[in-house]
Amino acid sequence: MPEHPGPPLTEPVDLPRIEAAVREILLAVGEDPEREGLKGTPARVARAYEEAFLGLREDPAELMSTTFDIGHEELVLVRDVPFYSTCEHHLVPFFGHAHIGYIPSPEGRVTGLSKLARLVDIFAKRPQVQEQLTTQVVDALVQHLTPGGAMVVVEAEHLCMSMRGVSKPGARTITSAVRGQLRDPATRAEAMSLMLHGRPR
Numbered sequence: 001m002p003e004h005p006g007p008p009l010t011e012p013v014d015l016p017r018i019e020a021a022v023r024e025i026l027l028a029v030g031e032d033p034e035r036e037g038l039k040g041t042p043a044r045v046a047r048a049y050e051e052a053f054l055g056l057r058e059d060p061a062e063l064m065s066t067t068f069d070i071g072h073e074e075l076v077l078v079r080d081v082p083f084y085s086t087c088e089h090h091l092v093p094f095f096g097h098a099h100i101g102y103i104p105s106p107e108g109r110v111t112g113l114s115k116l117a118r119l120v121d122i123f124a125k126r127p128q129v130q131e132q133l134t135t136q137v138v139d140a141l142v143q144h145l146t147p148g149g150a151m152v153v154v155e156a157e158h159l160c161m162s163m164r165g166v167s168k169p170g171a172r173t174i175t176s177a178v179r180g181q182l183r184d185p186a187t188r189a190e191a192m193s194l195m196l197h198g199r200p201r
C-alpha cells in the first residue's frame with residue numbers, strides 16, 4: 001500500500017485472520033487462550049482493530065462533498081479536536097488534539113465545521129505517524145476545498161514513549177503543516193496563536 005493515502009479500501013477487515021493472529025500472540029507470550037478470561041479476547045481484539053482502522057475504508061472526498069456558499073474569505077479555525085490514532089511502529093495509541101484552520105478562497109469551497117473534525121478521524125483511524133497524519137489532513141483540505149491557505153497543528157502523547165521504551169509520560173509532540181497564504185509569517189503567527197492560546201500546559 002502506498003505511504004500516501006490511496007483510495008479507500010473496499011474489502012472488509014478480515015476479522016477471523018486477526019483472531020487467529022491474536023491467539024498466536026497469546027500463545028507466544030506463554031498465555032492460555034482457552035482460559036476463561038481470555039476466551040473472548042481474540043474476537044474482541046479483532047473488533048477493536050476494525051474500529052481503530054475504520055479510516056482505511058472511509059473517503060475524504062465524499063466527506064468533503066457537503067459544502068456551502070458563504071462568501072467568507074477570512075480564517076476559519078476549529079481547535080482542540082480530540083483524536084485517537086495508532087502508532088504504526090508499535091500499534092499502540094497516540095492521542096491528543098488537532099487544530100484545523102483554512103482561509104476560503106473565491107474559487108474554493110466552505111465545508112461544515114464538523115467535517116473538519118471528521119476529516120481528522122478519517123486519517124487518525126489508520127496505522128499512522130504524527131507527521132503524516134498532520135500533512136494528510138492539510139493536503140485533503142487543499143485538495144477538496146481549494147482554500148487560499150490551510151494549516152493543521154497536532155499535539156499528541158505517544159503511548160509508545162510513555163508506557164514502554166524511553167518511558168517519558170507527559171512528553172507531547174507538536175507537528176504543524178502549512179499551505180498557501182498561511183505560510184505568510186504574520187498570518188501563520190496569528191493562526192498559531194489562535195490555535196494554542198490558553199491551552200493548558
Ligand SMILES: Nc1nc2c(ncn2[C@@H]2O[C@H](COP(=O)(O)OP(=O)(O)OP(=O)(O)O)[C@@H](O)[C@H]2O)c(=O)[nH]1
Binds near residue numbers: 087089128158161164
Ligand atoms: N517521527 C515519528 N516517530 C515516531 C512516531 N511514533 C513513534 N515514533 C518513534 O518511532 C521510533 C521507532 O524506533 P525503533 O528504534 O525502530 O523502535 P524501538 O526499538 O521500539 O524504539 P524505542 O521506542 O526508542 O524503544 C521510536 O523512536 C518512536 O518514538 C511518530 O508519530 N513520528
Ligand SMILES: [Zn+2]
Binds near residue numbers: 090091158160161
Ligand atoms: Zn510507537
